[in-house]
Amino acid sequence: MRRHAQQILSRLASNQSSQAAACDPLSKLSQTCVAVPAARAFASDADLLKTPLYDLHVREGGKMVPFAGWSMPIQYKDSMMDSVKNCRNNAALFDVSHMCGLTFKGKNTIPFLEGLVVGDIKGIEDGTGTYSIFTNENGGIIDDTVISKVADDEVYLVVNAGCREKDLKHLNEQLSKYKDGGVEMIQHDDRSLLALQGPAAMEILQPMTDLDLSKLYFSNFKKVDIKGIPCFLARTGYTGEDGFEISVPDGKAVELAEALMEHDRLKLAGLGARDSLRLEAGLCLYGNDLTDETSPVEASLTWTIGKNRRDACDFLGGEIIKKQLADKTPTRRIGFVSSGAPARAHIQIYSNEGEEIGEVCSGAFSPTLGQNIAMGYVPRKYAKTGTEFKVDVRGKMNTATVTKMPFVDTTYFKG
Amino acid sequence: MSLARSGRALLGQFSQLSRGASSQYPVQASWNFKDALARSYATVLSDLKYAKSHEWVKQEGDVATIGISDFAQEELGDIVYVELPEPGSNVTAGETFGVVESVKAASDVYSPISGEVTEVNEALVDEPAKVNSDPFSGGWMFKAKLSYSGDLDKLLDSGAYEKHCESAGDH
Structure with missing residues (x-):
């Protein structure tokens, strides 16, 4: 068993x-x-x-x-x-x-999954994968995942441990609603x-x-x-x-x-x-940086929405996300560095004029860089690289500067 | 902001290391103190007095020097920032005087004595890791003029403190 x-x-x-x-x-x-x-x-x-x-x-x-x-x-x-x-x-x-590994099999695997994630699964080659997002009906993020296309009728993906029950419930509900059939889900619990x-x-x-x-x-x-x-x-x-x-x-x-x-x-x-x-590496942690209430556009993950999918946006919450693609969201996720003590999650962000403008979602001291790094959500006018604002760490207003992510260069093997 | 407050548990009661602690990780009772001790037998100096919350005091006349113990620095891990009291301010026995931030978490530190802060260890601003490498000497945190030397009688001697650290492993 x-x-x-x-x-x-x-x-x-x-x-x-x-x-x-x-x-x-x-x-x-x-x-x-x-x-x-x-x-x-x-x-x-x-x-x-x-x-x-x-x-x-x-x-x-x-x-x-x-x-x-x-x-x-x-x-x-x-x-x-x-x-x-x-x-x-x-x-x-x-x-x-x-973490929870899943395989979807059957002739309708890709149409089924594309109704639930923002990525262009049809468009990627067999034997390749992509980072993607499961959305809910409001355009919020149910979970993030790496999806690998084994073949047209087989997809392997991994979802977060903490989202396991929620994701399985969602996927089973969607499977039972999916009238065309031709897709089954296998949990790799072994x-x-x-x-x-x-x-x-x-x-x-x-x-x-x-x-x-x-x-x-x-x-x-x-x-x-x-x-x-x-x-x-x-x-x-x-x-x-x-x-x-x-x-x-x-x-x-x-x-x-x-x-x-x-x-x-x-x-x-x-x-x-x-x-x-x-x-x-500037990578998101579900629950901190992404939640049921943040959309991929707000989370600065617009790049995960397949180019071929932006016209139709035929995934859950697609209408809302399509509107966000056109109008932008008021706030977005950014990276920043800060002085003083590390600005950890839930610390408030203030403009230089003292107005509360946002909150840190992840923050820590970077062992590689030897300085404080963090991510947070701020209004778009504060999102440009180089913009300065303040973070309130135990009453001390430390200076923070918006920085491009990844903080540490990635070294992915691209041949 | 509640970091310092939520971090209270950490140094105050090691058995709770992280229940609320920290801002970052769910390090709970299962953090393995026994192994931590077995691995590296934390040093305990005999001429100092210790608080159950793992700070040490060295008394010289009416001046006390305060820091955190080897056991504490070991449990906290790599220290990246130390927030110290202002010279001239007053500290109260049993109340927080500052915050120590490790890679893992922000943790309150508690003054074992009451008095007026006369000097703080400015070197920790640039080299907070001195608390890890040299907790009883270069990693001292502040000096204070004792307002009541009887405070020290309520603290643990090295033998009692050593037992206290060992029992932290039984939680």
Whole structure:
């Protein structure tokens, strides 16, 4: 029986509030759920789901924390600073098995999914993927995802752990409403997901597969044997570095992780480093930077809306988004750097004249740059690069400057 | 803004490290103190007094020097910003005197004594990581003229503090 399903059942039986699960990724915990409902919901570690790598994490000194209903390593023995640097200079291995992998199959797979996401799935080549957005009827963001087109009748995608129940409910509802049929959804609850990220990722993985990785470019997807294990391999990630996400059968996850760990340039990295890395790369965290109430246009993710789809906008909430494409939204997501103490999520943003103009959605000290970086939502007239405003950190008005993202240059492998 | 307030838990009660703490991560009771201790046996100096909230005091006449313990810096991780009191201001035993920000979170720090701040460690402005590398010396935070030296009697000696750190692992 499937691991997650079993654990989820026992969790439901123990009256787990769905609220905790609804708050997903990292800081989201801090905010939407402020960890209080989470603390209540997970009275003991026994209630938490465990990935097949749990024992390995503990053995390697992982500090296990509750995250979106799972017990996950936030860091290992290295400091977060060192862990981030090692990913940028060498390679990091993240267990992201808490995330939810799905395959859609059938002749109507693409028309069905294009009714739910903003991307041009029909238009991308087989064996490639794209970052996309599931919208709701109001044009808000249900979740963000990486969608890989295996073939015209098969699509693989990964959604956030914290959005799992919400997404599955949504997808099942939409499937049952979809009158044309010809599409089925498969949950990969029997597979684990490993993210191998960093400049050494290719040299580490290449000896384990016959596939020539120098021909597998950023966003490419392939079903391939790694150490003889049938895997789904996507050249993607959440760090801004070159790297791979490897979906591996649960029973082989530890074997593959241990084989990768034999390489001396690779170190395990936890959710803490992962959050710093994604923020440095300007990548959004659902729950912080994106919510059911923000639209892709507002979130500065207009680029995810396929060019071929902008006229019709024939996805959920499309009419609203089409209007936003024409008229723009009053506010948008921007990146900025600031002086003083880090401007973390929920800190208020003020104009230089003292008017409250927005709020920080993610913010931290960047280990790579050695300065404070953040994202926030502000009115468009403050969104231009170089614009200055203030952030109120515990009563101190620190100076902030709008900065282009990514904060740290990405090094995706484009051949 | 509630960061400092929500961060209260952190240094104040390690067992809660993050329940509300932090702004960032859900580091809860399961943060593994035992392992943290087993890994690196936090240093505890014998000529200092300690608060349960993990600050230390060194008394010289009526002047007290205050910082955070090795155990505290280890748990907080890489410190990137330290907010200190103004010289001339008053601090009160048991109340916050500043904020320490690590990569992980913002955390309040509590004064173990009452008195008037006479000097702060300006070096921490440019090198907050000194709190990590040298918590008992170069990482001191402020000096104060003690208003009531009896405050120190309520603090833990090194032996009691060491036990306190060990028991943090049992939460």
